Amino acid sequence: HKRRSSLIPFCLQFFGYGENRAYQEKICKKRVSFLFMLPSLFILYIILLPFLSFLNSLFFLPILLYFIIIILTSINLSIRNKNILSLLFLPFVFLFLHLSYGLGLIYGLIKRKKY
Numbered sequence: 001h002k003r004r005s006s007l008i009p010f011c012l013q014f015f016g017y018g019e020n021r022a023y024q025e026k027i028c029k030k031r032v033s034f035l036f037m038l039p040s041l042f043i044l045y046i047i048l049l050p051f052l053s054f055l056n057s058l059f060f061l062p063i064l065l066y067f068i069i070i071i072l073t074s075i076n077l078s079i080r081n082k083n084i085l086s087l088l089f090l091p092f093v094f095l096f097l098h099l100s101y102g103l104g105l106i107y108g109l110i111k112r113k114k115y
Helices: 006-028 034-055 057-080 084-088 091-110
Strands: none
Touching: 006 034, 006 091, 034 057, 034 091, 057 084, 057 091, 084 091
């Protein structure tokens, strides 16, 4: 585990975590658990949202709930760590973490790797 000091290395780190999770599941011949698939499903949802929103505006509820959760979590962490300025960037960190991991998992599931 190594902390990253900027956003791009942080995103690449979590992309790698997702990619390696997929490889691990392939090697063990197991299905990826639902919890680990959530970021990838979130990406699929974001891609489909413009089309789904034409069908029904209720399709915006999951993304609204997601943003409420990450904002509340960011507020909690900012208060707990006594660093209110972190509230400005934590929601983006959570968003990029989930997107990077999800893309890495999708990439790892699609890509063939020699073992």
